[in-house]
Amino acid sequence: MYRWQGLRAGFQIDDSGTPSLLVTSLPTQQPTGIERFIDRYADEYHFYGSGKVALRDGLAGLVDGARSQNVLVPAYLPDGVVEPLRELEVEPRYYAVEPTLAPDFVDLERRLDEDTLAVMSVNYFGFPQPGLAELESIVADADCYHIDDNAHAPLSVDHGTLLGTRGDIGITSLWKLLPIPNGAILYCTDESVSDRYEPSPLAGIRGRVDASDCRYILKSVIQEFLDTAPPVRHSVDALLTGRRSGSTTPTVGSPADRYEAWKTQMSTLSAYLANDIDPTEIRQTRRDNFRIWRHILDDYDTLDPVFDSLPDGICPQAFPVRTDDARAFIAELERVGVDGVHTWPRLAGTVLENPAYETATRLSREIVTLPVHQHVDSAALESVGDALQWE
Ligand SMILES: Cc1ncc(COP(=O)(O)O)c(C=O)c1O
Structure with missing residues (x-):
C-alpha cells in the first residue's frame, strides 16, 4: 500500500471547514527509519532537500574566500552537480574517466594543483567508486579534502562501511531511491569539516507541510x-x-535554474515517509x-x-x-x-x-x-x- 494513506491521520478541518494538513501530527523530531539505519554507520550527518544543497553547505565552511580554489570532479557527472561550486566561487575542474568508471589517474593528477580544495569520487548507480584506494592516496598526498558523492547509494554498505561516509564530506540523495518528494544527507566525517560546518537556512527538516x-x-x-x-x-x-x-x-531548465528550484530543506512529508521505510x-x-x-x-x-x-x-x-x-x-x-x-x-x-x-x-x-x-x-x-x- 502506498504510504500517503498513512497521512490521513494528519488531515484536519480548520475554522472555515476546509481540510488542511497540519504538521502537529507529523513527527519531525523522532528518529526516522532512515535515521535508525544511518545511525548505525555515521556519527554526524544533516538533512537537506537535495544533494546539491547538502554539497554547498558542506563545502561552504572549507572554502578560503581569499584564494581562487578548484574542486576536481569526474567528467562523467550530471551537469547540475557543479552548480553549488559555482555559487561558492570555486572552479569545477573536470577530470577524465576510464570506461570502468574509475578516474583516469594520469589526467586527474595533471589537473591537481596547490589550489585544489577537494577531489570528488562518485559511487555510480549504487556501487562503490572503482579505483577508490588510489584516489584516496592521491588526495592524502595532495593534502586536500575528499568528497564522497553518494547521490545514488543511500542504502549501500560496502564491507561494513556506509557509502557516502568515506570522504571528509559525503552527500547522499534520499529522494532518488525512496518515494519521497525530496531529501538528502550531508555526512561530515572529518573533524575539521565538522568544526567549520555552519548550517545554512536550507539545512534540516521543514517545520510545516507546504504546497x-x-x-x-x-x-x-x-x-x-x-x-x-x-x-x-x-x-x-x-x-x-x-x-x-x-x-x-522541476528536472528541466538550465542547470542553474534546477539548482535554484531544489533549494529547500527536506520536507516534513519526506521525513514522515522516510520514517516508514525498511x-x-x-x-x-x-x-x-x-x-x-x-x-x-x-x-x-x-x-x-x-x-x-x-x-x-x-x-x-x-x-x-x-x-x-x-x-x-x-x-x-x-x-x-x-x-x-x-x-x-x-x-x-x-x-x-x-x-x-x-x-x-x-x-x-x-x-x-x-x-x-x-x-x-x-x-x-x-x-x-x-x-x-x-x-
Ligand atoms: C552523481 C550525482 N551527484 C549529485 C547529484 C545531485 O543530487 P540531487 O539531485 O539530490 O541534488 C546527482 C543528481 O542527479 C548525481 O547523479
Missing part, C-alpha cells in the same frame, strides 16, 4: 487510482516507469530486480552490463547497461512496456565539447539505466524478458 508536499500527495493519490483502475492495473508500463517516485520539483527490504527487492535484469540481458552479446557482480550490501540504484545503439534499445524497451528509460547522464556542455573527455561523452551516450525500483514487480520484469527482442 509542494500537498502536490506530491495529490500526485500519489492520482497515481494510486490509476494503478488500481482495471484497464491500467495490469499495464507493465505503469509498473515500470517508476512514476511513483517522481518528484514535483532499508533491508528495499535493498533486497532492488537486488532481486537487478538480478532479473542480469538474467534477461545474459542472452544478448551486444548489451554489456556495467557491473559484473552485485557484492553483498550493495543497493543498486539502477541496472546500467552499455549498448552501441541506445536509441533502438530504448525503443524496444518501450515496445515491451518499459517506459521512462534513458541514457545517463546529461553532461555539462564543457565536457561534451572537449575531446579530453571523450570516454565520458561516449559512456553518456551508451549507458542506459534500467529500473530496479522496489515498486517494480519481479513477475512483470520477467515478462519483459520474455517479450524482449534484440540482436
Whole structure:
C-alpha cells in the first residue's frame, strides 16, 4: 500500500471547514527509519532537500574566500552537480574517466594543483567508486579534502562501511531511491569539516507541510487510482516507469535554474515517509530486480552490463547497461512496456565539447539505466524478458 494513506491521520478541518494538513501530527523530531539505519554507520550527518544543497553547505565552511580554489570532479557527472561550486566561487575542474568508471589517474593528477580544495569520487548507480584506494592516496598526498558523492547509494554498505561516509564530506540523495518528494544527507566525517560546518537556512527538516508536499500527495493519490483502475492495473508500463517516485520539483531548465528550484530543506512529508521505510527490504527487492535484469540481458552479446557482480550490501540504484545503439534499445524497451528509460547522464556542455573527455561523452551516450525500483514487480520484469527482442 502506498504510504500517503498513512497521512490521513494528519488531515484536519480548520475554522472555515476546509481540510488542511497540519504538521502537529507529523513527527519531525523522532528518529526516522532512515535515521535508525544511518545511525548505525555515521556519527554526524544533516538533512537537506537535495544533494546539491547538502554539497554547498558542506563545502561552504572549507572554502578560503581569499584564494581562487578548484574542486576536481569526474567528467562523467550530471551537469547540475557543479552548480553549488559555482555559487561558492570555486572552479569545477573536470577530470577524465576510464570506461570502468574509475578516474583516469594520469589526467586527474595533471589537473591537481596547490589550489585544489577537494577531489570528488562518485559511487555510480549504487556501487562503490572503482579505483577508490588510489584516489584516496592521491588526495592524502595532495593534502586536500575528499568528497564522497553518494547521490545514488543511500542504502549501500560496502564491507561494513556506509557509502557516502568515506570522504571528509559525503552527500547522499534520499529522494532518488525512496518515494519521497525530496531529501538528502550531508555526512561530515572529518573533524575539521565538522568544526567549520555552519548550517545554512536550507539545512534540516521543514517545520510545516507546504504546497509542494500537498502536490506530491495529490500526485500519489492520482497515481494510486490509476494503478488500481482495471484497464491500467495490469499495464507493465505503469509498473515500470517508476512514476511513483517522481518528484514535483522541476528536472528541466538550465542547470542553474534546477539548482535554484531544489533549494529547500527536506520536507516534513519526506521525513514522515522516510520514517516508514525498511532499508533491508528495499535493498533486497532492488537486488532481486537487478538480478532479473542480469538474467534477461545474459542472452544478448551486444548489451554489456556495467557491473559484473552485485557484492553483498550493495543497493543498486539502477541496472546500467552499455549498448552501441541506445536509441533502438530504448525503443524496444518501450515496445515491451518499459517506459521512462534513458541514457545517463546529461553532461555539462564543457565536457561534451572537449575531446579530453571523450570516454565520458561516449559512456553518456551508451549507458542506459534500467529500473530496479522496489515498486517494480519481479513477475512483470520477467515478462519483459520474455517479450524482449534484440540482436
Ligand atoms: C552523481 C550525482 N551527484 C549529485 C547529484 C545531485 O543530487 P540531487 O539531485 O539530490 O541534488 C546527482 C543528481 O542527479 C548525481 O547523479
